[in-house]
Amino acid sequence: MKTFEKSNGFYQVFERKSGPAKEATHYCPGCGHGNVHKMIAESMEELGLTKRTVFVSPVGCSVFGYYYFDCGNFQAAHGRAAAVATAVKRTNPDAIVISYQGDGDLAAIGTAETIHAANRGENITVFFVNNAIYGMTGGQMAPTTMIGQRSATTPLGRKADIHGNPIRMCEMLATLPAPTYIERVAIGHSKHIMKARKAIKKALRIQAEGKGYSFVEIVSACPTGWKMDPVASRDWLVNDMLKVFPLGVFKDEGDNLDDDSWKRHFEPFDKDKVDVYLDRMKSAVGEVEPTVLPKDLNCKFAGFGGQGILTLGLFLSQIGMRGGHHVSWFPAYGPEMRGGTANCSVNLSTNRIGTPLVDHPNVLVVMNQPSLDLFEKDVVDGGTIIIDSTVVEGTADTKRLNVVTIPASDIADEVGTPKVANVVILGALVAATDAFTPEFCESTLRAIIKKKSLIDMNMEAFRRGYDFVKNS
Amino acid sequence: MAKQFMKGNDAIIVGALAAGCRAYYGYPITPASEVAHAAALHFPALGGVFIQAESEVSAINMVYGTAGMGIRTMTASSSPGFSLKQEGLSYCAGAELPCVVVNIVRGGPGLGNIAPEQADYFQITKGGGHGNYRLIALAPNGAQEMCDLTMKAFELADKYRNPACIMADGITGQMMEVVDIPKGVTDLPDHSEWSVTGEPETSGNLVSSIVLDPHDLEDHNLKLDAKYKEIMANEVIFEEYKTEDADLIVVAYGVVSRIVYSTVDMARKQGLKVGLLRPITLWPFPTEVIARLAGTASQFLAVELSTGQMVEDVQLAVNGKVPVHFYGRCGGVVPGSKELLDEFTKIMEGVTQS
Ligand SMILES: Cc1ncc(C[n+]2csc(CCOP(=O)(O)OP(=O)(O)O)c2C)c(N)n1
Numbered sequence: 001m002k003t004f005e006k007s008n009g010f011y012q013v014f015e016r017k018s019g020p021a022k023e024a025t026h027y028c029p030g031c032g033h034g035n036v037h038k039m040i041a042e043s044m045e046e047l048g049l050t051k052r053t054v055f056v057s058p059v060g061c062s063v064f065g066y067y068y069f070d071c072g073n074f075q076a077a078h079g080r081a082a083a084v085a086t087a088v089k090r091t092n093p094d095a096i097v098i099s100y101q102g103d104g105d106l107a108a109i110g111t112a113e114t115i116h117a118a119n120r121g122e123n124i125t126v127f128f129v130n131n132a133i134y135g136m137t138g139g140q141m142a143p144t145t146m147i148g149q150r151s152a153t154t155p156l157g158r159k160a161d162i163h164g165n166p167i168r169m170c171e172m173l174a175t176l177p178a179p180t181y182i183e184r185v186a187i188g189h190s191k192h193i194m195k196a197r198k199a200i201k202k203a204l205r206i207q208a209e210g211k212g213y214s215f216v217e218i219v220s221a222c223p224t225g226w227k228m229d230p231v232a233s234r235d236w237l238v239n240d241m242l243k244v245f246p247l248g249v250f251k252d253e254g255d256n257l258d259d260d261s262w263k264r265h266f267e268p269f270d271k272d273k274v275d276v277y278l279d280r281m282k283s284a285v286g287e288v289e290p291t292v293l294p295k296d297l298n299c300k301f302a303g304f305g306g307q308g309i310l311t312l313g314l315f316l317s318q319i320g321m322r323g324g325h326h327v328s329w330f331p332a333y334g335p336e337m338r339g340g341t342a343n344c345s346v347n348l349s350t351n352r353i354g355t356p357l358v359d360h361p362n363v364l365v366v367m368n369q370p371s372l373d374l375f376e377k378d379v380v381d382g383g384t385i386i387i388d389s390t391v392v393e394g395t396a397d398t399k400r401l402n403v404v405t406i407p408a409s410d411i412a413d414e415v416g417t418p419k420v421a422n423v424v425i426l427g428a429l430v431a432a433t434d435a436f437t438p439e440f441c442e443s444t445l446r447a448i449i450k451k452k453s454l455i456d457m458n459m460e461a462f463r464r465g466y467d468f469v470k471n472s
Numbered sequence: 473m474a475k476q477f478m479k480g481n482d483a484i485i486v487g488a489l490a491a492g493c494r495a496y497y498g499y500p501i502t503p504a505s506e507v508a509h510a511a512a513l514h515f516p517a518l519g520g521v522f523i524q525a526e527s528e529v530s531a532i533n534m535v536y537g538t539a540g541m542g543i544r545t546m547t548a549s550s551s552p553g554f555s556l557k558q559e560g561l562s563y564c565a566g567a568e569l570p571c572v573v574v575n576i577v578r579g580g581p582g583l584g585n586i587a588p589e590q591a592d593y594f595q596i597t598k599g600g601g602h603g604n605y606r607l608i609a610l611a612p613n614g615a616q617e618m619c620d621l622t623m624k625a626f627e628l629a630d631k632y633r634n635p636a637c638i639m640a641d642g643i644t645g646q647m648m649e650v651v652d653i654p655k656g657v658t659d660l661p662d663h664s665e666w667s668v669t670g671e672p673e674t675s676g677n678l679v680s681s682i683v684l685d686p687h688d689l690e691d692h693n694l695k696l697d698a699k700y701k702e703i704m705a706n707e708v709i710f711e712e713y714k715t716e717d718a719d720l721i722v723v724a725y726g727v728v729s730r731i732v733y734s735t736v737d738m739a740r741k742q743g744l745k746v747g748l749l750r751p752i753t754l755w756p757f758p759t760e761v762i763a764r765l766a767g768t769a770s771q772f773l774a775v776e777l778s779t780g781q782m783v784e785d786v787q788l789a790v791n792g793k794v795p796v797h798f799y800g801r802c803g804g805v806v807p808g809s810k811e812l813l814d815e816f817t818k819i820m821e822g823v824t825q826s
Pocket residue numbers: 059060061062078101102103104105106129131133134135136137142
């Protein structure tokens with residue numbers, strides 16, 4: 001049990017710690033975590049950051065980081081500290097956010113979070129304690145375990161061809177464009193320790209200056225997991241580990257960056273701003289102008305993709321909305337869409353709408369042959385079926401149904417573009433059902449058609465469809 | 473009131489913005505991606521955060537981060553992605569962090585398909601991740617409710633410091649309906665007592681779900697349990713349709729309740745006394761009202777897009793008083809109202825026979 005010379009970055013008494021020894025840490029003698037903690041606490045204090053700091057503890061031996069650091073503390077799920085730190089920083093860019101992680105946490109279960117936080121250039125600091133072992137769970141192999149190193153899960157030593165090679169995180173992360181500062185240091189001899197202290201402080205300063213992502217890997221000892229005494233541990237670390245994990249700076253862009261160049265923007269909730277923004281989302285059709293719907297419409301519109309079937313449904317829906325009716329629109333989605341056919345269900349009702357799926361329409365529009373073959377039988381007795389006779393050759397059962405055949409695509413061509421065939425159909429539908437006056441539909445379409453240059457053509461298309469039915 | 477014709481998936485984001493949600497973290501998956509698309513457009517435009525995370529695991533842990541700051545935050549996904557969020561949700565519940573998670577449920581198990589199902593009911597209402605916890609679960613059945621219940625979810629999440637879930641499906645998400653666009657909430661709760669914000673006032677706080685001592689952890693669990701009992705007592709929301717004189721009570725939620733609503737009308741035209749009981753909160757479940765209806769109706773039918781999940785809660789509520797039947801379709805097959813009418817008829821004829 002080691003007692004800190006307490007920096008003000010630490011609590012003076014570790015109240016959150018269970019048991020009687022409230023002034024000592026829970027780390028084993030010779031453990032690297034204690035040293036690293038001390039350097040972080042001192043750096044936070046020296047830079048005047050402590051009270052603005054949020055320290056994210058991982059799962060691992062340092063899970064209890066919050067026993068010690070006299071700042072805001074989070075405890076994160078195993079491997080997810082970088083994701084938690086990302087969010088904290090994004091929703092308070094003025095906070096100083098530390099993600100403190102072991103090798104299992106950072107380089108095994110949390111590899112994805114680690115790489116992507118680095119790749120986004122999160123303006124956080126990651127302290128990575130590489131002790132080549134899973135300390136907390138009893139000395140299993142870590143991603144950084146050395147070749148030949150024995151652990152609880154490599155009882156005969158790590159073998160490259162079975163377990164893979166130790167991962168070098170600094171080297172990997174340094175291939176990414178975003179990170180600002182990446183260095184590997186060690187808790188070895190005193191010269192190593194001095195460099196480690198400098199690196200830790202530098203990493204925090206880079207964050208405080210808004211200069212982006214900083215990452216310091218600290219090679220440290222786990223005498224317990226390594227089954228060595230502290231002195232032998234230090235020697236093995238210096239003599240063996242540092243051959244695989246060479247110390248040095250892998251990236252250092254701090255001096256080339258302006259302050260706050262990686263600082264993100266965040267605004268807290270502002271009701272006025274939100275209200276203005278949401279109000280702008282309102283429909284272009286404007287206020288409801290109640291109309292009388294002679295009867296509920298349960299429509300199915302079907303055809304090829306690209307014929308504007310879904311838009312036809314949307315146009316009718318918005319006319320219905322402006323008329324103050326209950327409206328639902330539902331597109332066939334998923335694999336059905338892939339075959340090149342499209343269909344949607346539209347309900348307009350004076351009452352609340354039950355199922356949005358129209359299985360038995362009283363209005364069916366078909367703009368291709370397969371849709372006629374597929375859906376005609378579903379139309380309720382006395383229902384209306386509108387057929388684009390330019391595209392569809394057959395006709396429907398005129399005894400059972402009110403059949404409207406209209407060369408919609410030809411009419412659309414005459415108007416100027418095949419794209420308005422759906423609006424010709426809309427005109428025909430309104431004429432055949434008397435659901436709305438043509439003027440009401442036209443003024444609604446004027447409001448909702450976004451490309452103003454297309455309005456005249458749509459108006460003509462609607463009128464031609466409407467008149468075709470009324471005059472026939 | 474400002475209105476717009478919009479998709480349920482978009483309405484979720486409108487509700488979230490109005491509720492003061494400031495950060496959205498998500499990972500694409502059909503049929504929930506549109507929620508992310510809307511968030512990507514609107515959150516940054518309002519000075520908020522949108523991050524496309526590297527996975528759903530990461531997304532829910534980002535939610536943990538922002539929620540731990542006492543800021544309203546959310547994520548949305550569909551079934552496979554929702555499964556990945558379970559560990560994170562357990563942490564959020566353990567650390568008592570308010571947040572909202574949307575599940576636009578699709579067909580399972582495994583990769584399944586992208587069609588509507590309700591087979592995540594167990595996962596959503598019984599905890600889902602490890603440990604003793606519950607999600608507050610709301611099941612909208614139309615675009616307006618996608619908006620309104622999202623706002624409600626944020627309110628309940630804050631009130632009880634617990635994650636709340638919106639359970640919907642591809643139909644409710646894809647369907648467009650008229651939505652009254654809400655105004656922003658007037659005030660947000662002050663969480664500075666427990667949150668960790670990076671400001672000096674909260675530097676003494678800790679966001680954590682670890683409780684080492686067994687007695688302390690038992691106390692923590694009991695505290696959570698007491699909170700859950702309070703939610704069960706106070707926050708049940710349901711809707712009844714023609715239940716007063718019904719012989720057969722159909723219990724259905726989400727898109728299925730819409731179909732049943734139509735079918736009830738069809739059945740009534742044929743003289744069949746059928747009513748609909750629609751849970752709007754799936755957890756807490758409307759147990760009491762079902763128990764009450766079990767005193768007046770002669771039988772129940774649970775209709776679900778699953779092989780039978782909510783029906784277990786109906787059975788528990790009915791408690792053996794009257795028969796509880798089940799009708800389910802799954803894999804993305806959605807029953808039509810005629811199909812359901814046949815089922816109602818069969819069940820009710822069974823009664824007259826016996
Ligand atoms: C999801 C999950 N899987 C596994 C564990 C068990 N676990 C706790 S700590 C740990 C490894 C920690 O090793 P490392 O990150 O190297 O930290 P150290 O203890 O060595 O500092 C594991 C596997 C867990 N808590 N959560």
